[in-house]
Amino acid sequence: MRIGVIGGGAWGTALAQVAAFGGREVLLWVRGATLAETITRERSNPLYLPGITLAPTIRATTDAADLDAVDALLVVVPAQHLGCVLSGFAIGTRPLVLCAKGIEAGSRRLMAEVAAAIHPRAPIAVLSGPTFAHEVARGLPTAVTLACADAQVRAALSERLAAPHFRPYASTDVIGAEIGGAVKNVLAIACGVVEGAGLGQNARAALIARGFAEMTRFGLARGARAETLAGLSGLGDLVLTCSSTSSRNFSLGVGLGRGESAASLLADRRTVAEGAFTAPVLLQTAAEAGVDMPVCEAVCRLLEGAAVAQVIGALLARPLREEGV
Ligand SMILES: NC(=O)C1=CN([C@@H]2O[C@H](COP(=O)(O)OP(=O)(O)OC[C@H]3O[C@@H](n4cnc5c(N)ncnc54)[C@H](O)[C@@H]3O)[C@@H](O)[C@H]2O)C=CC1
Numbered sequence: 001m002r003i004g005v006i007g008g009g010a011w012g013t014a015l016a017q018v019a020a021f022g023g024r025e026v027l028l029w030v031r032g033a034t035l036a037e038t039i040t041r042e043r044s045n046p047l048y049l050p051g052i053t054l055a056p057t058i059r060a061t062t063d064a065a066d067l068d069a070v071d072a073l074l075v076v077v078p079a080q081h082l083g084c085v086l087s088g089f090a091i092g093t094r095p096l097v098l099c100a101k102g103i104e105a106g107s108r109r110l111m112a113e114v115a116a117a118i119h120p121r122a123p124i125a126v127l128s129g130p131t132f133a134h135e136v137a138r139g140l141p142t143a144v145t146l147a148c149a150d151a152q153v154r155a156a157l158s159e160r161l162a163a164p165h166f167r168p169y170a171s172t173d174v175i176g177a178e179i180g181g182a183v184k185n186v187l188a189i190a191c192g193v194v195e196g197a198g199l200g201q202n203a204r205a206a207l208i209a210r211g212f213a214e215m216t217r218f219g220l221a222r223g224a225r226a227e228t229l230a231g232l233s234g235l236g237d238l239v240l241t242c243s244s245t246s247s248r249n250f251s252l253g254v255g256l257g258r259g260e261s262a263a264s265l266l267a268d269r270r271t272v273a274e275g276a277f278t279a280p281v282l283l284q285t286a287a288e289a290g291v292d293m294p295v296c297e298a299v300c301r302l303l304e305g306a307a308v309a310q311v312i313g314a315l316l317a318r319p320l321r322e323e324g325v
């Protein structure tokens, strides 16, 4: 199976490196001609994944038609651009492996819904889990959820993407895998706020646990399975991104917690902090489904410019309730 990767940010480049394991050829579509040339000639992506020497079998292109030659495509562009970028490719019946974590603003659709509307004949898979790109690219051990409804496609993709340091765990729960990745980014911002505002380790652990309850409530309402939400793409990724400044979402939260404005923290960013875009649309979708998500709502208020002390105070002043989802 020849693999193509759409998107030359940190994660697309790291996944190209995984797919190139063992000398296999990989074609990576990126947006800029200079970046494409640097990746192919110098075997590095200094813009998005500095310090990593890429496999010699990775070739980059800016021409969507070049990807007509591959058998399956990993789609690794930010969630808000996925629809627009995918419209430029002819996919037919080839599998699409969606790797972005988010919900499309406006349409309120998950990535699989966006992709299926544009390429209805393509089998859809979702790859998601606790995966900092720079660690994966360095060959450090990593495990992911690979969800796809089609058993044959799922098995073929799992086998093709597995490497000694990269373990896909198969699942049929595409919605669950998507929801875990989208929601954890918003919760990672909340945990960063706790860090930035100096609220302590107890508060961070409480947010992870209560945030997981929110993720579970929302996921179950949307048809996700509880075990997927408690797995790599849900709880696993939540724990990773809520604990480390390597997370762009967590780092954004740290800035908010220190009292910096969302506008200044988001201005001129080259890299994406998906939670900032997911938070408002997640809240709308949750309200529509009648699901209460107070932590995600607090993140929305902070992104809108509310004061940290006020938002934290309101969260802590909520009526006492029984524990549980
Ligand atoms: N970096 C990581 O460790 C991981 C990232 N992801 C997810 O992968 C997705 C892509 O993130 P990264 O590779 O980290 O991106 P990045 O933050 O490294 O780079 C930004 C990417 O966005 C693209 N971009 C910017 N404006 C665009 C536009 N108007 N149209 C199309 N593309 C545009 C850039 O070309 C670049 O590929 C996100 O959904 C992210 O949540 C998932 C797992 C790990």
Ligand SMILES: O=C(CO)COP(=O)(O)O
Binding pocket: 101, 129, 130, 131, 132, 133, 185, 188, 237, 240, 241, 246, 247, 248, 249, 250, 272, 273, 274
């Ligand atoms: O999704 C990720 C790790 O699994 C990357 O997290 P950030 O986008 O917050 O950096």
